[in-house]
Amino acid sequence: MSRYTIALVVNNQSGVLSKIAGLFTRRGYNIDSLSVGTLDSEFLSRMTIVFNGDENTLEQVKKQLNKLIDVIKVVDLSKDLSISRELVLIKVDTNSNNKRDIIDIVDTFRAKIISYNKKSIIIELTGDKPKIDAFTSVLSSYGVKELTRTGSVGLLR
Template sequence: MNINEKRYTLAILVNNHPGVLMRVVSLFSRRGYNIDSLSVGETEQEMISRITIVVTGDRPVVEQIKKQVGKLIDVKRVYEMTQNKSLQRELIMVKVSTKNENRSEVVELAQIFKAKIIDVTSGTVTLEMTGSLDKIQSFLDLMMPFGIVEMARTGITALERGGRALSSISLSEDEQ
């Protein structure tokens, strides 16, 4: 990442139809943009899905991405989620190598970070944690010396702070 690049989180509201995600993601790949994180799911309205994409780039590139995505069929809205005006979280599951002499240290760190122990074997502890990118990275940095056996991440999911809902799109608005 160069000095002008930073991470941007985009919330994209789309019609919940087969192939929509593929069209959005293929736009990124055709243009040579890398997706750092991708999370998709239905909203409170089953006919609308929310795609949350984190990309790294400079401001002009992100503006171009927003415009191009906004032109795609079935895209209802593209919204940039800023750090201070949104709540952004990720779920991570991480399997850490443990021995009898260091297991208590892993458990103690898990408690400090509010990670949940979901499995224990004679040689590993598997943890589940939700948090911001910074919190998750700090946790992973502390787990590295023990040995990370396996890891899975969901990607960022984000909602705007406050009472406004991005996905409050009624069908009547779309038909006008």
């Protein structure tokens, strides 16, 4: 099993997301992450989908997606030629003992503190999956209260 990332340009209209999600469900493919945003034209959206599978799965996913009339383009971002990023927001409990440590970690990872109060801070970090994974795992020992990740977005170089 490998991880694959594909980007789609799709019609921006209701029902399209369910058509794409439905295709993955029906054929037994599992979506790891999915992110959607509109493009320049209000009629089009771009999706980035990360999923697990083998080479055959990737081929079939691409072909089946191409068959959908609402899918205009399928781009394979699995190759080395692509860049992908995700964003994470983490709320961490703070007290006078751990505050300094957390700020050091934030600096090391070049993350940002975007909210700060007596009890907790909220940190923002963008990066590829391994970086985000590393960051969340380091912070986990400090009492992560809440965490939200966007899923990958990617582009070909």
